[in-house]
Amino acid sequence: MPSAAHTILNGLAARFVPGKTDKSVRYYFSVGEDKYTMVLSSTACVVTAGRDGDADCVVKAHPDVFSDLVLKNKAPGALDLARGRFKTNDPGLLLLLKDCFTPL
Numbered sequence: 001m002p003s004a005a006h007t008i009l010n011g012l013a014a015r016f017v018p019g020k021t022d023k024s025v026r027y028y029f030s031v032g033e034d035k036y037t038m039v040l041s042s043t044a045c046v047v048t049a050g051r052d053g054d055a056d057c058v059v060k061a062h063p064d065v066f067s068d069l070v071l072k073n074k075a076p077g078a079l080d081l082a083r084g085r086f087k088t089n090d091p092g093l094l095l096l097l098k099d100c101f102t103p104l
């Protein structure tokens with residue numbers, strides 16, 4: 001049975017809103033045991049399993065925190081950061097995600 005992160009990441013392309021970025025951005029997600037690469041451009045969202053190239057933004061998250069972020073546009077709280085349940089190397093690019101996808 002696929003994990004929640006697998007289901008969420010593979011459903012992102014259907015929720016993608018074109019035109020929200022003017023450059024190509026590569027994300028690497030490590031969510032629990034799941035590892036995915038996502039490339040956003042002005043016209044497309046492509047998600048692949050595993051690590052594919054150097055990422056502009058790396059996100060390591062507990063599955064519950066990731067689900068809240070991607071499905072509900074809810075930013076991780078200070079406690080999530082303090083407990084290591086969420087990490088990123090580029091908060092600015094992380095904020096771009098909430099604009100590029102329709103919330104559920």
